[in-house]
Amino acid sequence: MDRKELIKKYIEFFESKGHKEIPNSSLIPENDPTVLFTTAGMHPLVPFLLGQKHPQGKRLVNVQRCIRTGDIEEVGDETHHTFFEQLGNWSLGDYWKSDATKYTFEFLTKILKIPLNRLAASIFEGNSKSPKDMGALNTLLSTGLPQERIAILNKKENWWGPAGETGPCGPDSEIFYWKSHDLIPEKFNSEDDRWMELGNNVFMEYNQNQNKEYTPLKQKNIDYGGGVERLLIVLEETDEAYMTSSFKPLIQKIEELSNKKYEENKKEMRIIADHVKAACFIIHDGIIPGNSEQGYVLRRLIRRAIRNLKKLEVKILEINATDEIAKEIFKIYDDYNLKEELILTELKKEENKFRKTLDKGLREFEKMSKDKKIDGKESFLLYQSYGFPLEMIEELSKEKQVSFDPKEFKKEMETHQELSQTASAGRFKSGLADNSEETTKLHTAAHLLLAALKKTFGEGIIQKGSNINSERLRFDFSFERKLTDEEKKQIEEIVNKEIQKNQKIIRKEISLKEAKKQGASGIFDSKYGEIVSVYTIGKFSKEICTGPHVNNTKNMGTFKIKKEQSSSAGVRRIKAVLE
Numbered sequence: 001m002d003r004k005e006l007i008k009k010y011i012e013f014f015e016s017k018g019h020k021e022i023p024n025s026s027l028i029p030e031n032d033p034t035v036l037f038t039t040a041g042m043h044p045l046v047p048f049l050l051g052q053k054h055p056q057g058k059r060l061v062n063v064q065r066c067i068r069t070g071d072i073e074e075v076g077d078e079t080h081h082t083f084f085e086q087l088g089n090w091s092l093g094d095y096w097k098s099d100a101t102k103y104t105f106e107f108l109t110k111i112l113k114i115p116l117n118r119l120a121a122s123i124f125e126g127n128s129k130s131p132k133d134m135g136a137l138n139t140l141l142s143t144g145l146p147q148e149r150i151a152i153l154n155k156k157e158n159w160w161g162p163a164g165e166t167g168p169c170g171p172d173s174e175i176f177y178w179k180s181h182d183l184i185p186e187k188f189n190s191e192d193d194r195w196m197e198l199g200n201n202v203f204m205e206y207n208q209n210q211n212k213e214y215t216p217l218k219q220k221n222i223d224y225g226g227g228v229e230r231l232l233i234v235l236e237e238t239d240e241a242y243m244t245s246s247f248k249p250l251i252q253k254i255e256e257l258s259n260k261k262y263e264e265n266k267k268e269m270r271i272i273a274d275h276v277k278a279a280c281f282i283i284h285d286g287i288i289p290g291n292s293e294q295g296y297v298l299r300r301l302i303r304r305a306i307r308n309l310k311k312l313e314v315k316i317l318e319i320n321a322t323d324e325i326a327k328e329i330f331k332i333y334d335d336y337n338l339k340e341e342l343i344l345t346e347l348k349k350e351e352n353k354f355r356k357t358l359d360k361g362l363r364e365f366e367k368m369s370k371d372k373k374i375d376g377k378e379s380f381l382l383y384q385s386y387g388f389p390l391e392m393i394e395e396l397s398k399e400k401q402v403s404f405d406p407k408e409f410k411k412e413m414e415t416h417q418e419l420s421q422t423a424s425a426g427r428f429k430s431g432l433a434d435n436s437e438e439t440t441k442l443h444t445a446a447h448l449l450l451a452a453l454k455k456t457f458g459e460g461i462i463q464k465g466s467n468i469n470s471e472r473l474r475f476d477f478s479f480e481r482k483l484t485d486e487e488k489k490q491i492e493e494i495v496n497k498e499i500q501k502n503q504k505i506i507r508k509e510i511s512l513k514e515a516k517k518q519g520a521s522g523i524f525d526s527k528y529g530e531i532v533s534v535y536t537i538g539k540f541s542k543e544i545c546t547g548p549h550v551n552n553t554k555n556m557g558t559f560k561i562k563k564e565q566s567s568s569a570g571v572r573r574i575k576a577v578l579e
Contacts, residue, residue, distance in 0.1 A: 001112075001235040002245045003085070003228055004335060007063045013107050014061035014089045022054075022062045027285045028294065028465065030546075036294050037067035037282075041088030042202075042223045047547050048092055049168055049204060051219050055509045055531035058094035063087055063228065065281060065336075069297050072304070075274050076267040078240045082301065083278035084229050087199070091222035100201050100222040101139040104175060108198070114234060116144055118178045120188035120195060122151040124158040124171035129214050130206065133158075133171045140173070148187045157190065160202040160223075168217060170205040175226075177234055196233070199226030242270050249328045250277065257321050258312035268308040275305040276325045276347075283343045284336070286465070288568060289350045302350045303387045311392075316355065322347040354387060361386025365393075369402040376408030380416065383409070438470040440548045441556045441578055444505065444537075445495065446473050447549070448559070449576065450521060451541040452494040453477055456487065463521070464571045472562070472577050479572040483564045495559040502554040503538040507547075510534055520544050 001009075011021050025044040027037050038044065041064035048054040064086050074080040091100065108114045121140050126132030132152070140150050161169030178184045180194035188195065204221040206214040232244040242251055242262075250273040251262050262269050282298045289299035302322065309321050323344050330340055361382055368378045374397060382388040388396075390409055397404035446466055453461045457479065464476040483491075512532050515522065520534045522544035535549055536542045550556060557578035567573035 001232075003232060003332075006112075006228060006231055006235065007085075007087070009111055010063070010087050010107065011061055013111050014059075014103070017059070017103055019059040019061040019089060020056040022056055022060050024062060024064055027065060027067050027281060028287065030466070036297060037069065038064065039066055039068050040064070041066070041086040041225050042090070044546075045090060049090075049219075049221050049223070052547055053509075054092060055533055058092045060090045060092070061088065067278060067282065072300070076271045078242075080274075081229060081241065082274050083281055084227055087224075087226040087228060087231075089222070089224045093219035093221065095222065096220060097135045097201075097203055097222075098139045098142075100203075100224065101136065101173065102143065104199065104201060104224060105143040105145075108175070112231070112235065114177065118184060119145065120149040120151070120176040120178070121145060122153050122158055122174045122176070122188075122190055124173075125152045125154055127155060130171065133173070133203070136171065136173045136201075136203070146186075151188050151190045153190060160200075161204070162208045166208055166210055168204045168206070168221070169208050169214075170203045172200050172202040174200045179233065179239070196230060198230055198234070199224060242266075242273065246332060247273055247277075249332060250325055253325050253328050254309075254312070257309070257319070257324060258314045260312055265312060268312050271308045272305045272312075272325065275301040276322050277329050279305070279322070279347065280326050280329050280338060280343050281336075283346045284338045288346050289353075299350065302347065303354050306351060306354050307387060307392065310358075316351065320348050320351055322351050357386055361388055362396075365396055365400075369397070369400055372401065373403040376405075376412040379404060379409040380412040383413070384416070436470050438578075439468055440550055442468050442470075442473040443547070444549045444553070445499075445556065445559055445576065445578055446475055447535065447537060447541045447543050447545070448495045448498050448553075449473070449475055449491070449574065450477070450543070451498075451537075452491045453479075454521075455494060456491055464567070472575055475574045475576070476567045476571050477574070478570060480570055481572075482566075483572065488561045488564060492559055492561055498537065498540050499553045499556050499559060501538065502552055503540070504552050505549045506536045507549070508534050508536070512544075515544055518542060 015021065025038060029035055029038055029043060035043070041062060042049065044064070045054075045060070054060065066084055066086050067082060068084075069082060071080055072082060075082055089103070105119075108119065109116050123136040123140070124130070124133040137150060137152075141147065158172050158174065159169070160172045161167060175198045176188065176195040177198050178194060179196045182194065202223040204223060205217055207217050208214055229241040229244065229246055232246060233239070233241055236244050238244055241247055251269055254269045254272055255262055258265070279298055279301045282294065282301075287294045287298050289295055289302060291299070305322060306316060309316055314321050326343055326347055330338055364386060365382060368374050368382075374393070379393050382393055383390065390406060393404060393409070394406060396402070446468060450461070450463055460478070462478040464478055466476065467474040509531055510518075512530060515532050515534050518534070520542045522532075532544045533546060534542060535545050535547070537553065559576060560579050561574055561576045563575040565573050
């Protein structure tokens, strides 16, 4: 069973249980400044997990592409991936622990035919704030899973959330598979890495306030997430994800390009396959390599892949190796209709740019090593500015008989990571989807801004992205040139005129076809389901959106553009506030 069949069977199974399939969202979170990428299937659903009605109903299912960048340095082992697909099913205030657990085990054992005797699970042991999860325990026992196969673990292991300092949270129950050929033990030991996690049912039943106190949620939710790549290890009866059909063609291409064997170069080949795959999907969703935020992560992934290709002695000066690997990715994921031309163009540009950087770095190394010594700061400069990995610096030092202590480099790296974590702490502080009053006002203002831009420059204006927090809105739109001061003033006046009218914001659930017929703004593709939420602000703005919005424009404040600049080719960016 390959990934396409697995995904098809999963969707069909949960549709048979009354779930509606929802679209696969972009890897770039919409209106969420707290994270760089969509990191889980639940991420696009946060407003609905918080109580907003979903147009498709209370039972939802999908497969969501995800990017996780917190452990890029760990990629190269058997378990870490930057890009992965997550199977997800949700109950928004509908079924609860019993049905959620039964559905999971029915899918695994009846549809996928995984033997029950190879499965185990874990539950929350309880603490002073929340009791032992007896509901999950009793349901697991009812599936036929013996008590010895159920581990009762602490909050660190079996508790989800909140994503930030406040918000929905609750106990969870993880499901494990015995992947080894060794004799299956009767008792489940969560510390034994031969047990591989397949998925996790999160029971969102509490809200945590600023004092870290729990109160029961009015709407209790089920959030299940399961990894496609991990299930393929089971279904294709292999030992690791890189030998499944989602990765093996990439490994084979790297073997061909390098004329080396995977068994002797596992770490390097895994990094290359993982990073090029992640890069393809990030570029597909509109990001190009750059020096900040998503663009910086993308650049780092591509360059790390190239460094490892060089380590495998692939002649990167003669061939665009990342292109050759990307073409294999297009075949595996042809159901996504990836933007092949755009991806190949950006990979080629970045690979060519990095070749030049490598040459500059080598010249810099020559200068630094004149006194036959390189210290921590110098070696870290080679790493950060010229993309030299520690291994390359060590090899060059040995070759040129230059004194170099890797401990000094690592010390400098730790200092940099501490500074980096401090600088990015604010991004994650508020948690997912900040629905504060200030953010809600600015989200509404973004709708008014789009309508004002269309009124000023014509209906051809298209929203290209937005990023909204409690302090400001950032809005990207299609436009070829810089706005004049007069145009910015005119846009401000149009928005403020609508705010002063005390306009009511009306939300309606209608078909996508009807929304298009009514002239609602939106990108009419697979992003939306059959039924959508349309928000109307008087006769001025009509837009497909998930929220949040104020009920009335009164008390929103005064709209003020603080900055207007280029975002990328043919795209301008406005930063604005409500004063």
